[in-house]
Amino acid sequence: MTETSDGFDDYPTDLSRRRLLFGVGAAVAGATALGGTVLGPALVGEREARADPGVPGMPELLLPKFADALPIPPVLRPRGDLTVRMRVANVKLHAHLPPTPLWTYDGHFPGPTIEVQRGRRLRVAWTNELSGPLPIVAVEIPDTVPGRPPGVPPTNYPGRDGATPLAAVAGLTPWTAVHVHGAHSGGGQDGWAENGLSPGESQLSEYSNDQPATALWYHDHAMHISRFTLMSGLLGMYLIRDDEESALRLPRGKYEVPLVLCDRNLDLDAAGKPTGALLHKISIARTEPARIVVPFAGPYTLVNGVIWPYFEVEPRWYRFRVLNASNARVFRLVLVDENNVVVPGALKVIGSDGGLLGAPSTVDEPLILSSSERADILIDFGALAGRRLRLVNTRPGTAPGLPDPGNGIAEPDVLQFRVGRRGHDDFRLPAKLAPSFTRLTPADLPPDVTRRLVVLTPPGSPGDPEMWEMTEVDPAEVTIPGDGIVQLRGADGKLRTYRRMSAGYQDATMYTVPRDAWEEWSFLNLGGPPHPMHIHLVRFQAFRRELFDARGFDVRIRGTKTPLTFLSQPELEAHETGWKDVIRVASGQDGKAELVTVAGRFGHATGRYVYHCHLLEHEHAMMRPFVVTPPEVLALVSGLDEGHHHG
Template identity: 55%
Template sequence: MSRDPDVIRRRILQTAVVGATAVVVGAESWRSPDAPVSATAPAVRAPSPAPAPALGLDKFADPLRIPPVRRPRGDGAGLTIRLRPARVRVHSQLPEVPMWTFDGHFPGPTIEVPRGRLVRVTWQNELSGAIPLVAVEVPAGDGDPPKNHPGRDGADPVEALAAIPPWTAVHLHGAHTGGGNDGWAENAVLPGAAQLSEYPNDQRAATLWYHDHAMHLTRYTIMAGLAGFYLIRDPKEEDALGLPSGDYEIPLMLCDRNLDTDASGRPTGRLLNKVVLRRPEPKVTSEFTGPYTMVNGVIWPYLKVKPRAYRFRIANVSNYRTFRLMLLDENGEPAMDAVRLVGTDQGLLGAPVTPADAIPLAAAERADLVIDFSRHRDRRLRLVNVSPGVAPGTPDPDGGVPEPDVMQFRVGGGSPVAFAPPRPSSSSSFRRMTPADVPADAQRRWVVIPPPGASPDQPVNTMWEMEEVDPAQVAVPGPGIIQISLADGQVRTLRRAAQAYEDRTGAVAARGQWETWHFLGLTREVHPMHIHGTAFQVLSRARIDRGGYNDSTGGTTTPLKQVAEEPLPAWEQGWKDVVTVTGGQLVTVAARFDHPGRFVYHCHILEHEMHMMRPFVVMPHEVMMLQH
């Protein structure tokens, strides 16, 4: 199928009746679990066509909604956040729809706390009724399964969803806190009860976010509205970078969503979780992607800005979609010279960085950006999702992006105020780590992400927790046995030690000590891997020749070979808590665990979470010694 921008545009418009009563049904070809997906593929830099109404709703019709702010006062201050039903309007052409929210808002209130100030939050469950969305599983058939189209496509709602009680466990994503406060997925509470959590906030200034983490349910409950921002502030470091603040600092929570339709095919506003049923028994479904992009709970909003710099705290809370964010000017040309990356998941960089291309943001990743509008007075700019290999701002229905626009910035008049970032300051605590900074006795851990169906009892995406063994102790080749030849020429033999969430917990980390985690991707999908309770830095990303892996045996017949190191882009050189792992890559991170307790690490694709989650324990080193 042609990927020429004009041909794609015509195909979109030929299927549309443009206007408030029309629905555009964009085409999306299904991408198999092993289809190549890249978060960093270069985009074709060509002008994009002018935007047009699409998918039954006018773009840029509604102002961006800014969540309310809650600032606890005093060390040890208490804060109560109520989880409750509410009706939310996601577009002015749609009626209000039911959602589950924090304090009646989607996103929930932005909680702001100073670094080092203890806060105790009561997450009060006042929810009622069934999860407020429609879930359908469309059988796969001939042609393109329409998971990226509005409407149910004749599929009946999943009946089991109506019987699920409002059972929630709130996780503060990125928080350094004890295991008892982390929002353990099975320690959920029912309506009338509360979850009590304590957050020391003894960590770098960063953009965190909170969300429901109840076992088996996050792919529905986050979509239903249970997410919000949590900002840790450090004036010393933030002021040193001269960052915009007050009215010029705005959180942006991004997600893709789908909507149910009425008998005439018009969107109703009701949230729709539509996936493709790839295999009925045992059940295997596709990951969710939707044709509508929401920012702070509004579909394709606009924001009026002054010709000056603004700071945007951006979080991707999609189930699966990776956004590749690019700013375009009025002519559809990239305007990335106005963008500065100042921070990543877990805090600020030492100095702002000007991105050379689109900024990838996988599920659960965050970016701290400054956009300088001073040279765009009285103009309109667009933030778009750039599809790999397609001109920026152009629809890519074949690649699952029927509408690339994210939001619009309307720059006003007045005197421009340019952003003049200072040089790196000694007040910055950021230091870029290298492998030499990791202690020689650091614990080494291995996690392998095999292709779906690597085990007969696991037809879905899964991951293997590995242990290094003497090759003389195992049968090579054999199921679950992976050998890999590293750059230093050493061949390491790995044996699968655990796979399912309920398997024995074998990973025990010593509190306060460094570890290196190696994620080896053998599938071709991008998996955003999240480790709870810590921050890490990505030490390296290397290409692997996976030719030695045998799908039929579920192991290697010859050692995998490390081919070459790949340079780390700016957005991977800061402190992180999510790292993307692509097939044919070995990704190594360094982390230190300072808080004891029981935690998990998992893929943050919400449809993968159930089968790609494993527990680990952090305990004092002295306690660990008692086991010997």
């Protein structure tokens, strides 16, 4: 397992000073346990009226924890064609907040869970009935804000910090494109980001659902603005069922629960009280001449659309379908008891983005999920009757359950479990899960498999991170060092030289994939935040993570001065050994780069697709197209884009 940064302290600014306030966060936690100052004046009376309000790690967050029961989104099981309407709705995000205006699917946040059977086609009319302006306030602030403690991200706090709302964002009108994330759908059904809908229009999409049982999700994918439209509420889950899953007799009905996680920030009124309005508040780091956007991280964690809820469970097994729907935050989830001690053996991972694993895996270390990753987990509450447990977000070097405000965790709690004293359960954890699952190795790939390298550049070279498509070249044919030239010395000791072919979204399409072809893609993160890389259409398996010495890359040259050399190969996590459609490519620490290699078969459909970083503040700049074409069509054109086979 690789423990890496959440992206704050990897940016080329003095953000490492944020760690200095960890002691302050711990002191706040201690003060709250002793009945010290915990909430702002606006909510003190409400707090005193509650028997168990829950206290946030930073008093500036104002809202008590565990004030709301966990809501469960409604379920749609369509028998024929389905219409889903995008509507404006007012939704309560917390008992102490006024209703929040949101853009929603069918009036719900998250949207209804769509549940289908494998192989049963579904036609959906995604109808845009939205009106009015975007229902969030967007501001940009410098990394250091007067009046805020040094060493703590100002984005930890609610409110605008004096910033003026961005007029361009405030002027956005409803323009949407729906993508069912992870679906093996044709290019015309995939929700191409530039094919947006205006109010009164419908996107007509057909989904074959011809893939193993898994948890997908649907969300807005409108070009350039998805960081705002998802934050506004346009997301929901999409479950596929099959006979293999049914045969396992996993917990079902009220014992199978979606957990849609996301972080948000809130606007404040003139008196410093939360208005309920969502705030897209990001900081801007400056390293001359670069202006670098620090990805969004909010201080409030929502589960199924509610801030810090509680969930009453019976002392038995539950199945949770966990989705990280945040813009950028990486969740490192552990289950702790009343004393912040990790509950051993209770959490089992049984599936990943693309379906069930071959066997369950016990996870006592943090379960790491980056933006858009999913995990299928089981928790056994059978021996925990009468207890109150918490799912918490933690970081390397921080004790579970304690805040780490210097690294953007103003409040670690995600969800409280209140375990009852009575319950019946005849479920037994099977030793084997999906008989159809096979763990791939490189030896399973055909000898002529196409291999590609994609380089993710660090911030400051020259601005926000970029995504470069590379091709291997003879070193004698290029100038070393040079812009876009990267050299790697791998674990086998061989030196390879790569030249950049493309970077921006508007560059020519370089990747053409024959339908049914296997491909191996490697993503190299040279520094900065973890990049959750999502490839549309295909599910893949991760072969390996590798760490390289990244000090040879020069951001001024935009290439390597000396080759990046192999250092080690960390283990994959349990959920990373299954089928996936997103893989977290973290940067190492202390001058290390991470290379993640995945492989998949593009055998489901054809058309024009994209792959991209699912960190939403990067999505528009770190997105590239690829095309899947029937091989017999490619055979008609001799030499069509032959260069792509050497990337």
